[in-house]
Amino acid sequence: MKLLEEYPLSKDIVSKFSKYRELLLKWNEKFNLTAITDEDEIEEKHFVDSLYLDKFISLEDKTLLDVGSGAGFPGLPLAIAHPSLKVTLLESNGKKVTFLKEVIKELDLKNVEVIQGRAEELNKREQFDIVTARAVKELNILLELCFYMVKVGGSFIAYKSSNIDTEIKHAEHAFKAFEISKFTKHEYNLPKCLDNRVLLVILKEKVTKKIYPRHYSMIAKSPL
Numbered sequence: 001m002k003l004l005e006e007y008p009l010s011k012d013i014v015s016k017f018s019k020y021r022e023l024l025l026k027w028n029e030k031f032n033l034t035a036i037t038d039e040d041e042i043e044e045k046h047f048v049d050s051l052y053l054d055k056f057i058s059l060e061d062k063t064l065l066d067v068g069s070g071a072g073f074p075g076l077p078l079a080i081a082h083p084s085l086k087v088t089l090l091e092s093n094g095k096k097v098t099f100l101k102e103v104i105k106e107l108d109l110k111n112v113e114v115i116q117g118r119a120e121e122l123n124k125r126e127q128f129d130i131v132t133a134r135a136v137k138e139l140n141i142l143l144e145l146c147f148y149m150v151k152v153g154g155s156f157i158a159y160k161s162s163n164i165d166t167e168i169k170h171a172e173h174a175f176k177a178f179e180i181s182k183f184t185k186h187e188y189n190l191p192k193c194l195d196n197r198v199l200l201v202i203l204k205e206k207v208t209k210k211i212y213p214r215h216y217s218m219i220a221k222s223p224l
Contacts, residue, residue: 003040003048003191009081016080016107017047023103024071031095033071044192050074050134051081053157056186056199059085062129066090067119067146068136072100074159075132079112089114090122119145120213126151134159139200140171140223145216147178148208158200162187168200174224179206 001014009017021042028034036045050073053059059082066075069089079087089112091097097116104112115122131146131154142158150156160167164185174180182203189196213219 001043003043004051007051007054007081013080016109017043017077019107020072020076020080020103021047023099023106027099027102031099033096033099040192044190045195046071046073047077049159049190049197050077052186052188052197053078053132053199054081055188056184056201057130057155057157059130062086063127064088064130064132065124065128065146065149067131067133067142068092069100069114070096070135072103074134076100076103076109076112078132079109080107083111085111087112088128090117090119092116092118118216119149120216120219122149124149126207129154130157131155132157132159138170138223139164139167140174141219143171143174143178143180143202144213144219144224147202147204148212150204152204152207154204156202156204158202160198160200162196162198164198164200171224177212177224178204178208181205 001017036042061084063086065088067090069075069091075087075089079085089100097114100114125148128149129151131150133142133146147156180202184201186199
């Protein structure tokens with residue numbers, strides 16, 4: 001776990017990351033959890049990438065919802081690194097939910113819960129300080145799925161690659177619908193492979209109109 005050394009993590013927390021990686025590789029033999037199977041790449045492209053949010057936003061004593069959590073990224077690494085952060089992992093795939101629950105049990109994570117379901121059906125309006133999504137959908141769709149669950153004054157954070165400017169342009173109508181005026185792009189490169197990444201941090205300034213989110217069939221057919 002050499003790449004995690006730049007973070008102020010205790011030996012116990014680093015040990016939990018090692019166990020998480022071990023479980024990920026073990027369960028990946030049965031379920032399709034990740035295409036990344038090299039131990040060092042898991043550390044860099046999953047753990048370190050997830051933790052980059054630490055550099056740009058305070059997470060202590062916050063509530064965080066991770067939408068489409070998959071194998072747990074970025075929600076689980078953030079929860080492991082921040083015991084005071086209350087994390088909810090939202091995932092629709094039953095096998096992945098089973099895996100996430102096993103990781104939580106094995107790592108004895110008291111600050112994490114898992115919900116099996118879809119974002120547009122969760123109906124937790126304005127309940128979370130932070131909502132994250134990593135490699136899920138395009139931004140205009142993500143905003144409708146996720147933004148209604150962010151508290152006013154909180155942030156929606158999309159983990160993206162270098163094509164974010166195109167996505168932002170395509171999301172102009174969504175930005176108007178949700179009355180978004182403040183967002184920040186944080187660009188970075190992963191330390192070893194140098195892959196380009198972007199964290200898009202979008203501030204929620206007003207309560208989301210009750211007409212959103214629409215049913216997913218409408219969102220997919222006619223995205224904002």
